[in-house]
Amino acid sequence: FMASSANVLWKLNQISVTNTLLPLPAFFVVYDAFYAPFHRALHHRSVYAFVHKHHxxxxxxxxxxxxxxxVHPFEFVMGEYNHILTIFLVSRYLLPIHAVACLLFLAIGGCLATLNHTRLDCVFLRVPFTSIPVFAVRAHDTHHVIPNSNYGQYIMLWDWVMGTFRPHPQDPGSIESRRKPAARCKLQAEHSHEADMPVVGTKEKIG
Ligand SMILES: [Zn+2]
Ligand SMILES: [Zn+2]
Structure with a gap:
């Protein structure tokens, strides 16, 4: 597609900020606009066992x-075609792009997807006026623990829109962190109750 499209520029002297750097955020927004609902659909119980369970x-x-x-081959192929669809839509309807922008999109995308499956705690940018990260390794890590959350592959923007974003259980604002103080109080209450009880062992020693 890149080789045949009139909207994808190839000559090195045609590289500019507008056709190389500007399309990058657009690529990730458009890609996940399709990927996040697709990923959510893969989690539907009628199809989950056949495709996405493997991941x-x-x-x-x-x-x-x-x-x-x-991932399952079907999911892999759909993901790869989604990259082509994204490049088509951005170059056709938003702005002409340089081939280098497409290569950067694939390279950066590959790095982000790889990072998502590591223990490295990386966070890039936040959705304006919210505490929701645009990209965070913790977000995808949370998806692997709580699968009905954080469906975006690269960004959490569409999860924020769909209401499926969920903070990491150890992060402030998560359901688990709100539960913790109550659980801690209960535990403390139980322990203080134990402290009031006579300690049999000590008495025996005194006696
Ligand atoms: Zn994953
Ligand atoms: Zn999933």
Missing amino acids: HRQVVPTRGNTDAIN
């Missing part, structure tokens, strides 16, 4: 690229 066999992904591409 979720790894509950704590650590192997980077190996875990990122460890």
